[in-house]
Amino acid sequence: MKEQIEEMKTKALDAIAKAENEKQLEEVRVTYLGKKGELTAILRGMGALSPEERPVVGSQVNVVRDTLESKIKEKEEQFKQEELNRKLKEETIDITLPATKVKRGSKHPMNRIIEEVEDLFVSMGYDVVDGPELETDEYCFERLNLPKGHPARDMQDSFYVTTEYLLRTQTSAVQARVMMKNEEKTPIRVICPGKVYRRDDDATHSHQFGQVEGLVIDKDISLADLKGTLEVFVKKMLGENSVLRFRPSYFPFTEPSYEVDVSCFKCGGKGCNLCKQTGWIEILGSGMVHPNVLKMNGYDPEKYTGFAFGTGLDRLAMFKYGITDIRLLYQNDIRFLKQFDRMD
Amino acid sequence: MKLSTNFVKDYVDIDVDVKKLAEDMTNVGNEYDAAGPFIPATNLVIGEVLECTMHPDSDHLHVCKVDVGKEVLQIVCGAPNVRAGLKVIVALAGAELPGGVKIKKGNIRGQESNGMICSIAELGLESKFLKPEDKEGIHELPKEAKVGEDPIAYMEMKDDVIDFDLTANRGDLLSILGMAYEIAAIYDKKVKPIELSYKDTKEDVNDSFKVEIHTKNCPIFLAKKVENVVIKESPAFIKNRLMASGIRPINNVVDISNYVMLETGQPLHYYDADTLKGKLEVRMAKDQEKLTTLDNIERTLSSEDIVISDGEKAIGLAGVMGGLDTEITENTKNIIIESAIFDAVHIRKTAKEILRSEASSRFEKGLDPNRTYMAIERSCHLLEKYADATIVGGLVKQDTTSLEDTKITITFSKINQVLGTKVPQEEVLNVFRRLGFTYEVKEDTILVSVPKRRIDISIPEDLIEEVGRIYGVNNIEGRLPALPIKAGSYDxxxxxxxxxxxxxxxxxxxxxxxxxxxxxxxxxxxxxxxxxxxxxxxxxxxxxxxxxxxxxxxxxxxxxxxxxxxxxxxxxxxxxxxxxxxxxxxxxxxxxxxxxxxxxxxxxxxxxxxxxxxxxxxxxxxxxxxxxxxxxxxxxxxxxxxxxxxxxxxxxxxxxxxxxxxxxxxxxxxxxxxxxxxxxxSKKVGKMKYKEISKYPSVKKDLAFIVAKEVTAEEIAKSIKKAAGSLLLGSEVFDVYTGAGIEEGKKSIAYTLELGANDRTLTDEEINGVLEKVIIALEKQGATIRK
Structure with a gap:
């Protein structure tokens, strides 16, 4: 009996191994393990065995059955895998064919820069404020310590609409607006990005351009605070390796006043055509808010000090994106605009 | 402002490279556009033409043998005035001339040429300074010129020039003296005194000459008379310094007026005394008043312009330009010198509308009345020395100004608070001393006396700026302001x-x-x-x-x-x-x-x-x-x-x-x-709120209507919405059709209606009821349902 079972097992295993597809495997399963299968027949015939033999044969049959079942299962898995592999192969596509376009629009480089500047200063607790572009002489000049006839007015030839209204020549106009609007005369921490206008149009100047103004008024604000703030600003915008140079200068609305140069980001300060061989590029005007400006706009210069700064945004955008001609920023060639569609 | 470093060295002892000087000035706030030699040509030498023969293959070139000291060179020269015996300027091989010209040994139409004989123009002198002969040929040096020496030094043209781009507040730097004070502060030097002495006659000019001021726009007016001037060419140093400063030399008298303006910053006007009528008046111009200025242009004035009059008519546009009728000519013998200050705002306006000049650019920025006196004295000194003038005694004077220093009180602690520094007291005082300011210290307080020449300084903050400038802003350590943390905001x-x-x-x-x-x-x-x-x-x-x-x-x-x-x-x-x-x-x-x-x-x-x-x-x-x-x-x-x-x-x-x-x-x-x-x-928007999603399925039903062409989709949509009521979740147009099967003037418009409720699945009766209501409503409005 034992030999008979062993022989059957060998035959069955051989048949499983030889099965070429699921159908043949199923036939093998039916032949041995089916209701009318050979192994089932042996189990059925167990009643004829002696009580001593029965458990021995029973357990032998069970072992063989388990072996066969697991072998069949293994073989089944193999067939499934083969079938899947075949299907996957069939479904293989040419991934080098062109993509289906899912293009979105793009943000103008100037607004990309403005948003970057805004995000930086907002993270330092500044409020972003807006002011009129068609401004009054009072806010654009007079309240900034630039009375009519002041020689510094020549620095910025203006577009007047009437003797009182003009297109603002500087975002500094917003300084006075913010100070006047703050009736409690509490500390101020703002930036104001926006458009400004000057009678100037050549290869490097546009009559309309972008500027951002910063203003901080509080107790004990110092030049060292201005320096530290501008260092953070310039390094974030133009790279951590940037070196700043402060040069005393003159603006009627600040005293002391400084122009700020940054080490040339093209040559690193060695001298090139971008920095006109000087190694430096002028990027900012800044200074401590002039006490007359504080006074004129309701702040007590004995109690408060402040700093202000302003920088051109066109140049920042040009530096950042390697734009060589300022006119590209205002030409709005769709092929230019569409390039600004990715993160920085 | 173009600064001749030779000129400024008359007043301050410095020995620094021009580039270094320019950079050091930049660091204290005085930016420059260019710095370099006045004559930007190298490797030049004085030569003597020993022989000069025509070039065998040219009708205008010459072949010259030129003694340059160490050797005799053959040089081909095309100038019409080249000839044997002439002392000339030779650019040797290796020389670099302006405009990127490099001189090399070469061959011109078969003749060896080892250099170039130069004109003044080729050395880089600006064309506005060139005389007609400079444009036509090579420069002819005097016989006394020594062969082998540096021609630039020989012509007294060895100078370095810095072209400054000055800020609007620093009018004081539009003068050699102002520059000298600034440079002295940087290098901690003393400014040397200016020579003002002269002999004058026993007469008093006030006996024969009057000045009347009829406007508040002229706070000081000084006049002096000099006689028997000899008009001639200026000495080389005056001409060269004027040119280095950008001013064209004319004759000794005119040049001296410009030279003194450069030195002191005080513009002057010299009148031919014999064209005047014994007096000068300062008044506002009449509207439409005419005046022909020095440049021979008739100007039409307005009541905003300040003029100088001879008592009858305008003879000068005050602070801007003199008149043609009273100008210094070759024949002038006697001179009235005017040294005055005019209101900056008026001058600026006139200059902007009529003409900007060296004079107006100085008046516009304000002047120190001490210099008004100094300039007239300096004029007399130089006219006596270089124009053989006799100085008439006395000074005609109308002066309402104060010559006193400006006194400003400030504290050490305020300076350090604004700068964010801990600059020691002695360093602060050191800055004031270097700037030539005097001071008294009482504990934390400093009373600073600022000379009038620094008209830009009037408030304590201006002094803080000076400390920052001279102490060096780049020595101040930056830091972020210690402000309360708060959320910033934006649009x-x-x-x-x-x-x-x-x-x-x-x-x-x-x-x-x-x-x-x-x-x-x-x-x-x-x-x-x-x-x-x-x-x-x-x-x-x-x-x-x-x-x-x-x-x-x-x-x-x-x-x-x-x-x-x-x-x-x-x-x-x-x-x-x-x-x-x-x-x-x-x-x-x-x-x-x-x-x-x-x-x-x-x-x-x-x-x-x-x-x-x-x-x-x-x-x-x-x-x-x-x-x-x-x-x-x-x-x-x-x-x-x-x-x-x-x-x-x-x-x-x-x-x-x-x-x-x-x-x-x-x-x-x-x-x-x-x-x-x-x-x-301005139309307020509510907060975004979640809307409950129904657990029960909705149904979609299509309806098509035939309506008049003019009926808009929006009108139909409104009617559907009104008739269907709350069970209508949405409606969408899926087809608009005109053409075969549709009557002329009508259109078919088809809608998908989505119906449902949040609390139940709609029954067929409910759905049909809604559709019925919609159909009835639209039929009432003239629509027919399309089957």
Whole structure:
């Protein structure tokens, strides 16, 4: 009996191994393990065995059955895998064919820069404020310590609409607006990005351009605070390796006043055509808010000090994106605009 | 201001390289454009032409043997005036001349040439300083010139010049003395005194000459008389220093007036005394008064101009330029010297309107009256020395100014608080001492006496600036201000709107707000006026736009001209207007679409409905869903196609317009939209809230109606909504049809209605009931149901 079972097992295993597809495997399963299968027949015939033999044969049959079942299962898995592999192969596509376009629009480089500047200063607790572009002489000049006839007015030839209204020549106009609007005369921490206008149009100047103004008024604000703030600003915008140079200068609305140069980001300060061989590029005007400006706009210069700064945004955008001609920023060639569609 | 370093060395002892000086000046706030030698040519030597023969192969070239000291060189020269025996300037091989010219040994038409014989022009002297003979040939040096020596040194032209770009407040630096004080402060040197001495006669000029002041715009007027001047050429050092400073030498007397102005910063005017009538008057000009200035141009004056008169007529435009009738000529013998100060604001205005001169640029920035005295004394000194003048005794004087120092009180602690530093007291005082300011210290307080020459210094902050400047701002350590932490804020809505438009596939533009007057009001219809510039740069940009769309149309045209047909752009910006006497501005968003539009994977030709989709998505995004409509019964701007445009109404208020651009304006199919954001955003939007999703399925039913062509989809949608009631979840048009099977003048319009409820699945009876109500309602309005 034992030999008979062993022989059957060998035959069955051989048949499983030889099965070429699921159908043949199923036939093998039916032949041995089916209701009318050979192994089932042996189990059925167990009643004829002696009580001593029965458990021995029973357990032998069970072992063989388990072996066969697991072998069949293994073989089944193999067939499934083969079938899947075949299907996957069939479904293989040419991934080098062109993509289906899912293009979105793009943000103008100037607004990309403005948003970057805004995000930086907002993270330092500044409020972003807006002011009129068609401004009054009072806010654009007079309240900034630039009375009519002041020689510094020549620095910025203006577009007047009437003797009182003009297109603002500087975002500094917003300084006075913010100070006047703050009736409690509490500390101020703002930036104001926006458009400004000057009678100037050549290869490097546009009559309309972008500027951002910063203003901080509080107790004990110092030049060292201005320096530290501008260092953070310039390094974030133009790279951590940037070196700043402060040069005393003159603006009627600040005293002391400084122009700020940054080490040339093209040559690193060695001298090139971008920095006109000087190694430096002028990027900012800044200074401590002039006490007359504080006074004129309701702040007590004995109690408060402040700093202000302003920088051109066109140049920042040009530096950042390697734009060589300022006119590209205002030409709005769709092929230019569409390039600004990715993160920085 | 061009600074001759030779000139300034008369007053301060320095021995620094010109580039270093320029950089050190920059670091204290005086920027420069250029720094380098006055004559930018190298490797020059004085030579003597020993032989000069015609070039065998040329009708104008000469072959010269030139003794240059160490050797005799053969040089080919084309100048007509070259001849044997002449002392000349030779550029040796290796020399570099201005304009990138490099001299090499060479061969000119077969003849060896080992250098170049130079004209003054070739050495780089500005053309305005060249005499006619300088333009025609090589420079002829005097016989005494020593062969082999440096010709530049021989001509006393060895000088370095720094061209400063000075700030508007530092009028004091428009003088050699001012520069000397600044340089002395940088290098801690003393400024040397200026020579003012002269002999004068026993007469008193006041006995024969009067000055009357009839305006408050002349705080000081001094005059002096000198006699028997000999007009001749100035000594070389005066001519060269004037040229290095950018002023053309004329004759010794005129040159001295300019030389003294350069030294002291005080402009002077010299009159030919014999053309005057014994007096000078200062007054405001009469309107339309005429005056012919030195440059022989007749000027028409206004009552804002200050003039000098001889008692009868204007003879000089005060502070700007003298008159032709009283100018110094070759024949002048006697001179009246005027040294005066005129009101800066008036001079600036006159200069801007009539003429800007070396004099006016100094008056505009303000002057020190001490220098008014100094300049007239210095004039006498130099006229005596270089024009053989006899100085008449006495000084005609009208002076209301104060010559005293400005006294300013400041504390050490304020200086350090504003600078954010701990500069020790002795260092602060050191800065004041170097600047030539005197001071008294009492504990924390310093009383500083600032000489009048520094008219830019008047308040304590100005002194803080001086400390920062001389101590060195780059020695101050930067730090972030120690301010309370707070959340910053910005206009999130505009930024989100911008990002939404970009998500919708549009490209953002940035255009000029200045447009042509003719188009400034295009795409708008309201009762405002345009804001026009008083003095535009070009007619193309003479007016502020009232709509962004004219700018976008220009962008469309630009791109079309560059073969770009698919344009979908938007811009958020300001638009301007005039209302009565006031001016205002509004924030707007404008969109322009034409050609094919790609959104995501979908590509479609732009038509009214694409743009309408953009408008709806934008308004829905901003929270106005269900509150807007597109209306056609309102007045539309005439730049829109009358049959393909609509006003955009939110809460029954027109906030913008959209549609196809009128074919008369743009013949291609271009669609535009503009919304006044200030008007739109004034309509409050509630918070975004979650809406419950029904657990029960909804059903979709289609209905098609035949209606008159004029009936709008919106009218039908409204009727459906009203009739169906709360079980209607939504309705959509899926087909509009005219043609075969539909009567003339009618159209078929088909809707899918979605019906459902949050608390149950609708029964067939309920569904049919709703459909029945809809059909009855529409039939009442003349529609027939299409089976």
């Amino acid at each position: 999130k809505r505009t930024r989100k709107l911008r990002n939404k438009m970009i998500d919708l596939g549009l490209n953002e533009t940035l255009s000029y707000i200045l447009v042509n007057e003719k188009e400034a009001k295009d795409f708008t219809c309201d009762d405002t006026e345009i804001a026009k510039l008083l003095a535009p740069m070009t007619e193309e940009r003479n007016t502020l736009r009232h709509s962004i769309l004219p700018s976008l149309i220009k962008i469309y045209e630009y791109n079309k001209a560059h073969s770009q047909k698919d344009i979908s752009i938007f811009e958020i910006g300001k638009a301007f207007y005039k209302m009565g006497e006031d001016y205002g501005e509004e924030n707007k968003i404008a969109v322009l679409m034409t050609g094919e539009f790609y959104l995501g994977m979908h590509k479609t030709a732009v038509d009214f409905y694409v743009l309408k989709g953009i408008a709806e998505e934008m308004l829905d995004f901003l929270g106005y869903a269900g509150r807007y409509s597109f209306v056609t019964n309102k007045e539309m701007p005439k730049e829109f196609h009358p049959g393909q445009s609509a006003a955009i109404s939110v809460n029954n208020d027109i906030v913008g317009y959209m549609g196809r651009v009128h074919p008369a304006k743009v013949k291609e199919a271009v669609f535009v939209l503009e919304i006044n954001l200030d008007k739109l955003f």
